[in-house]
Amino acid sequence: MxxxxxxxxxxxxxxxxxxxxxxxxxxxxxxxxxxxxxxxxxxxxxxxxxxxxxxxxxxxxxxxxxxxxxxxxxxxxxxxxxxxxxxxxxxxxxxxxxxxxxxxxxxxxxxxxxxxxxxxxxxxxxxxxxxxxxxxxxxxxxxxxxxxxxxxxxxxxxxxxxxxxxxxxxxxxxxxxxxxxxxxxxxLQSLTSLTTARECAQVFYDVVQCHHWVWKYPQILHRDISPGNIMVREKNGQKFGVSNDWDLAVWVNDIRDGPTSKFRTGTTPYMAHEQHFMEWKGPHRYRHDMESMFYVILLLTCLCSSLSEKLPAPPKTDYSYETWHKEGDDSLRGRKKTLLTADNWQPSTTTFFDGFSIWLSVLQLTLRSGINKLGDSRIAKASQKVIWQHPDPALLNFDEDTLGGEFSYEKIVLVMHVFEKEDLKTRM
Ligand SMILES: [Zn+2]
Incomplete structure (x- = not known):
């Protein structure tokens, strides 16, 4: 071709x-x-x-x-x-x-x-x-x-x-x-072509379903989840979320064989927190793309008063999302880590996007729990080498793609298949 x-x-x-x-x-x-x-x-x-x-x-x-x-x-x-x-x-x-x-x-x-x-x-x-x-x-x-x-x-x-x-x-x-x-x-149309928060929720849910199918069956990982790559297709009067722009994608098998690219990929404000470390050498995993999805939803729903309008003066919170587009790796890494490990974190969604507040709260909890377990698994693996003990086998066989199942596709679907108490369309 x-x-x-x-x-x-x-x-x-x-x-x-x-x-x-x-x-x-x-x-x-x-x-x-x-x-x-x-x-x-x-x-x-x-x-x-x-x-x-x-x-x-x-x-x-x-x-x-x-x-x-x-x-x-x-x-x-x-x-x-x-x-x-x-x-x-x-x-x-x-x-x-x-x-x-x-x-x-x-x-x-x-x-x-x-x-x-x-x-x-x-x-x-x-x-x-x-x-x-x-x-x-x-x-x-x-x-x-x-x-x-x-x-x-x-x-x-x-x-x-x-x-x-x-x-x-x-x-x-x-x-x-x-x-x-x-x-x-x-x-295709951009997200700004949507008019309601519910349409937007369906588009995000569609993209998560499609992204997972592509990871599971053809075994391709997208690696650049950002708002510019989430598009809308209108067909027979219906709107479908499209996971667009697979230019930075990789075959999952190539990742398992070791890093294929010298460079990390993605769009800075939406990169997974680990990717902001200078020493980060990958591999890029399923959970990194889903962490990016979390930031896509977070920044849109906290910084915009509708799908086509930014808030003129976003509220000052401890997390200050309006500067994410301008900040460098060190400060973004710190902001993301603080957010992901915070107790009782609440997103400051705008009125229009209020329905996303529960999505974000629960996704943060699952991410937080998964990141804690990831830390435990790394300690278990390291300590096994230096001292005589038998660490928990679950920590040694920790699934890094899904943070030990805490941030798996199934968990994300549990959160995202409902919006404002009504089911969204599950496509598969
Ligand atoms: Zn022609």
């Missing part, structure tokens, strides 16, 4: 090969758009006047049988702010084929182009999703409502003479070559 492109004309910005934008032929038409400080201050995804040129930029990529396809770039829907990482951009696009009538396999579909710049050896989202599709048969077919639909995927290496190639020559093995990876996917 994945095509490599080496032979297409490479007339474009060095950073986005194959982009045909008007300003390249007529430099006076270049509109630089917002400055960096304006971008940071702007609400919503930053504008990109190069890609959103009113005349429309075209983007050509490799397709089947040595052919290419071209799409019209419409609007940048998402651009990551991270400095180091994949630099993902998601752009709404339209197929440019003549008339785009019934003969076109993308006719009538809402399309986005997703571009990212992963290390060249990273498994693509498409390969993970193909494996999910193979297993999502019969009683498992429900899960497809909760996964992205990828229509096409391609890789474009950087050509000679680009800064990448020069770095590689200079630093050799220390420099991980990146490629440009693109895909055409179905456009």
């Amino acid at each position: 994945i095509q490599h492109m080496r032979s297409l004309p490479l007339d474009g910005l060095g950073i986005v090969p194959n982009l045909d934008a008007k300003f390249m032929k007529d430099p006076d038409s270049l509109d630089y758009g917002l400055t960096l400080s304006q971008n940071v201050a702007a609400d919503g995804p930053p504008l990109n006047k190069i890609l959103e040129n009113p005349q429309g930029s075209l983007f050509t990529f490799p397709y089947k049988d040595g052919k290419t396809r071209t799409v019209h770039l419409k609007r940048v829907l998402f651009r990551s702010h991270e400095v180091i990482g994949r630099g993902t951009i998601v752009i709404r696009v339209k197929c440019t084929c003549a008339g785009c009538g019934s003969h076109c396999n993308w006719a009538g579909k809402k399309l986005v182009l997703k571009l990212s710049f992963p290390g060249e050896n990273r498994v693509s989202e498409q390969i993970f999703m193909d494996r999910c599709r193979e297993l999502a048969q019969g009683e498992h077919a429900w899960v497809l409502n909760h996964l992205p639909s990828i229509y096409w995927s391609f890789d474009i290496p950087f050509r000679d003479g680009t800064p990448q190639q020069n770095f590689k020559k200079q630093y050799d093995k220390q420099y991980e070559m990146r490629i440009m990876r693109g895909s055409i996917q179905e456009e």
Whole structure:
């Protein structure tokens, strides 16, 4: 399914090969758009006047049988702010084929182009999703409502003479070559498209169910649970939570064999507390993703007065969530550890999200209990080596994925299958 492109004309910005934008032929038409400080201050995804040129930029990529396809770039829907990482951009696009009538396999579909710049050896989202599709048969077919639909995927290496190639020559093995990876996917809605707290609860519960299925059956771990990766699909008048963006995922077996990536993954405010330790070497486990889910729910429900509005002045509490987006590892590690080990902790959810208060309280209790047991199991394992004693076998065989069963999928479902005393839809 994945095509490599080496032979297409490479007339474009060095950073986005194959982009045909008007300003390249007529430099006076270049509109630089917002400055960096304006971008940071702007609400919503930053504008990109190069890609959103009113005349429309075209983007050509490799397709089947040595052919290419071209799409019209419409609007940048998402651009990551991270400095180091994949630099993902998601752009709404339209197929440019003549008339785009019934003969076109993308006719009538809402399309986005997703571009990212992963290390060249990273498994693509498409390969993970193909494996999910193979297993999502019969009683498992429900899960497809909760996964992205990828229509096409391609890789474009950087050509000679680009800064990448020069770095590689200079630093050799220390420099991980990146490629440009693109895909055409179905456009999904963000969480802001939801209107009620109950819809939001269903979307979170859907994502937890889907995430667990993918971990258990195709045995893939997501590793980047954050609000930007939780999307909504509307189908036949129903809304489904979608676990999106599997770019940082890994095969569970590869984790068991040892750490596969030099770098921890995730989005800083939502990372599990252990990941903020400089010495943390993994492995990334099921419970880390679920700890991230806890922070996603916590930050949304304590900092927002609805799904589309932030609180102008969040209440000052001992936990001060409004600064989490700006803080570094040391302070986040401390904040999270304090929260997770606190007695009688109560979330300061806003009125709109009040129904989530009980979810958060119970999830904190299960996490707290699991983290205590994790500490006990580590002491038991260490003490076994130095002194003669027989530690509790349960502590020696401690299941790290679920914190000894305290923070297991089953426990999380017990909390999340009900919202404001009414059952949510259980999908499986
Ligand atoms: Zn078409």
